[in-house]
Amino acid sequence: MIRVLLVDDSPLALHLLQRVLASTPDIRVVGTALNGREALPLVASLSPDVICLDLHMPVMDGLEFTRAVMASTPHPILVVSVSVEPGGSGVFKLLEAGAVDVLPKPGVLEADDAGFAAEFAVKVRVVAGVRVFRRRLGPPAWSPTIDLMKAGPAKLAVLGASTGGPQALKQILGALPTGFPLPLVCIQHIGGEFLPEMLTWLGQTTPLAIRQARAGEYPEPGSVHFPPADRHLEFDRAGRFLLTCSPPFGGHRPSVTVSMNAAARQFRDGAVGVLLTGMGRDGADGLASIAQVGGLTIAQDEATSVVFGMPGEAVALGAARHVLPLEQIAPTLMALVKNDRRASTEN
Incomplete structure (x- = not known):
């Protein structure tokens, strides 16, 4: 009871x-x-x-x-x-x-x-079922065991989350610097009534531009794009946003899996998938799609997840190339784009 x-x-x-x-x-x-x-x-x-x-x-x-x-x-x-x-x-x-x-x-x-x-x-x-405690996270840590060379040059990252997601997104986005060159798409399960308020709150904690995606626009570097309430976010053949009213996928619209599948189709090994804390399994199959085309895939680990449902399902599928504590995700994304810049200079 x-x-x-x-x-x-x-x-x-x-x-x-x-x-x-x-x-x-x-x-x-x-x-x-x-x-x-x-x-x-x-x-x-x-x-x-x-x-x-x-x-x-x-x-x-x-x-x-x-x-x-x-x-x-x-x-x-x-x-x-x-x-x-x-x-x-x-x-x-x-x-x-x-x-x-x-x-x-x-x-x-x-x-x-x-x-x-x-x-x-x-x-x-x-x-x-959530264990609540006063967690004290240490400074961002970088693990040298992560091999970023297996992924292609990053073109876009899709972050997906549900329960506990706003807090996780705040920590990740707040740790990314001004001028971060990778476009970000975020799919957060939340009532549409709260979406504008969440975007305002996140915008107060990061130097990146927080905005709702608009159909026909290209994802912009240094910007974080959220779909409008009750819309799936996908991409057309030119890489522009498509916002659709297709049926909910796994009970969700927007769906993390729908957006990650679209990113895998459009950006291939340049797609990056990050699956964060949340109930259920939305995003697990989408992360697998990105992994199958050679993109980088990350799941938040159980110790730092409020609910390990979504990332846990991805781990069980073998879809997550890396399973990281929350505090390591932003440094990993920064190392990824730094690695891309070094590779392009050498070529």
């Missing part, structure tokens, strides 16, 4: 979320609170498996509460909140503080939707 603590300043929201979870036999709401200050003693006394938390609350808001919990008795936190105003980044500050994942808060009618109930239950189950 997964024990859940709900924290929200709206009694109606608490009622709706309780009603949704009441229909799920393996999940039980063990407590509710109207703000962070009310919730703190309940965390200690109830020891819930998951805390479902709103951002905007009086007395003690979600960010202050998350910081307090993670500093004292870390527990898995699922943010259930409305997206804030355009240009804000409040929800993602909670992820930065230690929350695991985000879910759009439903309206009165949406709460009775079977799709929301199923998604909410899945998120709770995944977050309940």
Whole structure:
């Protein structure tokens, strides 16, 4: 039985979320609170498996509460909140503080939707299985055992992620320098309501340009391109972006595998695939496609993954040429482009 603590300043929201979870036999709401200050003693006394938390609350808001919990008795936190105003980044500050994942808060009618109930239950189950602790990562480390000469000159990298992905992307993109010459495409499973906010948040932490891809445009060096909500990102024969409404692949649109398959077809051994933390197996087959055409493939290792589902599936397929801790991925990408420059100079 997964024990859940709900924290929200709206009694109606608490009622709706309780009603949704009441229909799920393996999940039980063990407590509710109207703000962070009310919730703190309940965390200690109830020891819930998951805390479902709103951002905007009086007395003690979600960010202050998350910081307090993670500093004292870390527990898995699922943010259930409305997206804030355009240009804000409040929800993602909670992820930065230690929350695991985000879910759009439903309206009165949406709460009775079977799709929301199923998604909410899945998120709770995944977050309940996360080991939360105060991780202290060391400085970026480079492993000399990685052989970059087997890949062709890099033309584009596709990074894919789900649960824990925003935090992982923040660390990778924040470590890449101004003028990084490789175009990047990022496929992150997240509610479309949160996409603009996530792009704003990431843009505050990296010198690279963070933007939504536009159909017909070429991927630009030094830019990080995200597909619009509910669109697959592929490439035409000239290498320009195609944004499609093709059916979801493996339940996802955008899909990591769809974009990696497209990159393998278009850029061959110049494609680079990076599969990060996330639930499920989206991206595993796509990483295999890049590996099959001779491109460089990287999977995040289990120790630094919030959820080892997606990278673990790629490792099981033999699709990941390298399995790296999160802090080594950005240095690997930088070494790759440096290696390409050296090779082109020598030729």
